[in-house]
Amino acid sequence: METGRAGSKQTLKFGIQRYENLTPELLTKSVWVSTALAMIFALPPIAIFVGLYETGMNIGIAAGIGFGVHFATLAFAKRIASMLGKLFD
Numbered sequence: 458m459e460t461g462r463a464g465s466k467q468t469l470k471f472g473i474q475r476y477e478n479l480t481p482e483l484l485t486k487s488v489w490v491s492t493a494l495a496m497i498f499a500l501p502p503i504a505i506f507v508g509l510y511e512t513g514m515n516i517g518i519a520a521g522i523g524f525g526v527h528f529a530t531l532a533f534a535k536r537i538a539s540m541l542g543k544l545f546d
Contacts, residue, residue, distance in 0.1 A: 490541045497537060502527040 506523030510516055530537070 486542070486545050489545050490538060493541050494534070494538060498527060498530055498534075501530070 502523040505526055506519050509519035509522060
């Protein structure tokens with residue numbers, strides 16, 4: 458990544474986790490946490506959307522409320538993930 462001045466360069470360095478540090482317990486925990494996060498972020502908004510649409514509400518309003526719930530839960534993603542990480546320890 459280059460900066461605005463001529464001749465100066467800034468490089469991006471990413472921390473790499475070595476494969477020998479990956480344990481089966483860590484992989485299992487990450488699978489369970491990511492699966493639980495996917496269900497938490499997807500299932501309640503879908504249920505709200507379908508429930509509101511089936512009660513006769515306009516599809517646009519039902520979709521807006523469903524997306525609103527989805528993005529509201531995404532706002533707390535870091536807290537939810539840390540809580541799930543503690544739960545699966």
